[in-house]
Amino acid sequence: MKINLLVSGTLYSSQSAFSALRFCQSAVVNGHTISQVFFYQDGVTQASRLSMPLDDEFNALEEWTQFAEQNAVPLVVCISAGERRGLMSNAQALEYQLGTGSSHSGFKVAGLGVLHQASLDSDRTVTFK
Amino acid sequence: MSDEKILYVISRAAYSNASGQEALDAILIGASFDLDVSVLFIHDGVFQLKQGQQSSDKGLKLFTKTYKALADFGVEKIYIHDLSIASRGLTQSDLICTVTPLDSLAVGELIAQQAKVFTF
Numbered sequence: 001m002k003i004n005l006l007v008s009g010t011l012y013s014s015q016s017a018f019s020a021l022r023f024c025q026s027a028v029v030n031g032h033t034i035s036q037v038f039f040y041q042d043g044v045t046q047a048s049r050l051s052m053p054l055d056d057e058f059n060a061l062e063e064w065t066q067f068a069e070q071n072a073v074p075l076v077v078c079i080s081a082g083e084r085r086g087l088m089s090n091a092q093a094l095e096y097q098l099g100t101g102s103s104h105s106g107f108k109v110a111g112l113g114v115l116h117q118a119s120l121d122s123d124r125t126v127t128f129k
Numbered sequence: 130m131s132d133e134k135i136l137y138v139i140s141r142a143a144y145s146n147a148s149g150q151e152a153l154d155a156i157l158i159g160a161s162f163d164l165d166v167s168v169l170f171i172h173d174g175v176f177q178l179k180q181g182q183q184s185s186d187k188g189l190k191l192f193t194k195t196y197k198a199l200a201d202f203g204v205e206k207i208y209i210h211d212l213s214i215a216s217r218g219l220t221q222s223d224l225i226c227t228v229t230p231l232d233s234l235a236v237g238e239l240i241a242q243q244a245k246v247f248t249f
Contacts (some may be wrong), residue, residue, distance in 0.1 A: 006248075008249070040155070041147065041148065041151050041249075080154065081151060111158075112154060112155055113158055113161075115155070115158075116158055116159055116162050116164075117162075119135070119245045120133060120162070120164075124245070125245045125246065125247060127246075129248065
């Protein structure tokens with residue numbers, strides 16, 4: 001089964017990243033495919049390249065980028081939700097003359113249309129708030 | 130219209146968070162995909178449709194008025210969970226627009242009919 005994820009919970013204080021990642025890992029082990037992970041609303045904070053949890057804490061950024069690389073899963077951050085919350089790529093930061101971007105290079109920045117297209121191309125969409 | 134049925138579930142109240150505003154953004158994009166779109170207000174989400182909202186002194190946009198205009202974007206299937214309204218001391222006449230009430234069983238059926246569900 002092709003599964004598309006919508007992740008909208010904030011980094012660190014919500015369980016969104018942890019639950020979504022465990023779901024993704026189990027899905028892959030059981031022979032399913034994760035077609036895309038789309039970060040929307042407060043979920044965009046999970047794409048920050050500047051997050052630095054303590055050594056013995058769950059590291060969402062590290063786990064997302066590893067999972068995406070190992071399973072060729074696109075990680076996509078909503079452009080409008082990101083800009084509202086200080087999350088942008090180097091290209092966007094350059095455009096707004098704001099120096100270096102804040103999103104990790106493992107995440108692409110795109111619009112809500114990409115969320116819907118991935119949903120249409122998948123068998124299921126699962127939301128992690 | 131495509132056969133693909135897609136449902137947006139609105140479950141949080143307006144103003145204390147941006148959930149409703151961003152759900153609306155997603156609904157309008159979904160409507161542009163020419164899908165069979167439905168919207169369901171449930172739990173505190175029913176407060177999004179409450180009459181008499183005043184947002185001007187809070188530095189917020191009165192975005193909820195867009196719900197009334199969803200039909201103009203081709204979104205005509207708008208539902209509300211009747212128990213969620215009643216348990217919050219509201220009735221249909223307290224709402225800014227006419228929506229179709231569903232009991233708990235019908236909510237389950239609505240969700241079961243969908244190809245995709247987005248929850249906000």
